[in-house]
Amino acid sequence: MFIESFREIVVEPVRTTPAYRTAWQNTVCGGARAAFDRMGTALCYCMCWQYMHFESLSSILARGHTDDYIAPLVIDVGAGPATVAAALAQRSIERHDQTLSLGYVGVELYGPMRDIGDQFLQDNSLFDVVDKVWLEQIDDLSPNVVEPVSNGCDALIFACSYILRQPHVDTGFAERLARGVARVRSHWPDLPAYFLYQDVSGGDRSNIYAFLDELRRNGYYAAGKDQFLRQDQAFARLDGGIDRRPHSGQNEDYRNVHFRFDQVRVQM
């Protein structure tokens, strides 16, 4: 039967061989940089990269920066399937043995991604109460849209995962992001505020420095520094399992994650 040969010759090697899956990732979802305007492409991102991002975010959160907060107001820019919210919720379960309540603003360009993110936010094994709003554009981020989801929140967390490296991010995005952060931060001056940023380890960092400069021009200062996290690669398998490849420290395929976890303070 062809189907049996096909499973053996095609599906099984793809399922079990990270290098073949990497080729599939790059073709279908552009190495996580495609236009996610179709459900198939958005799901391919989730299949290929979401778990990896969840793991790296979890490693950052394991450093304890957000552990004191039980109801954060999260502004997730380039939100995709709301991976940051899921990582915060998982951390809350592990630290406090309780599901998370949060105010959530997801800024995401593509409808299919927003739909998948919404499904995660409705998962009551992770979340208690989620007051949420989705925006398409960073320019839509203002205190007026955040206000309705901010009730009872005890900290403000701006989160950006790989957004400053996306192909649909035009010049000036970093500055518009900084102005959005400043607009919202100025409206909640008494909440502790953080900026969580993650990106690939190599390459050009001009975007993040453009963001930090523009933030300063808008009266705020991000008090933190660049850090690198050794990343074990974690691939979701087609049978639902996870394949892990430990960081070897030698092969360039085994990437580090570049991140900053900054406090957003008033510039003196």
Ligand SMILES: C[S@@+](CC[C@H](N)C(=O)[O-])C[C@H]1O[C@@H](n2cnc3c(N)ncnc32)[C@H](O)[C@@H]1O
């Ligand atoms: C690499 S994914 C990261 C998704 C998610 N934060 C995670 O960690 O799994 C980047 C996301 O940014 C979105 N995106 C790209 N350009 C955007 C823009 N200009 N405004 C808002 N979202 C954008 C993409 O559609 C994609 O979902």
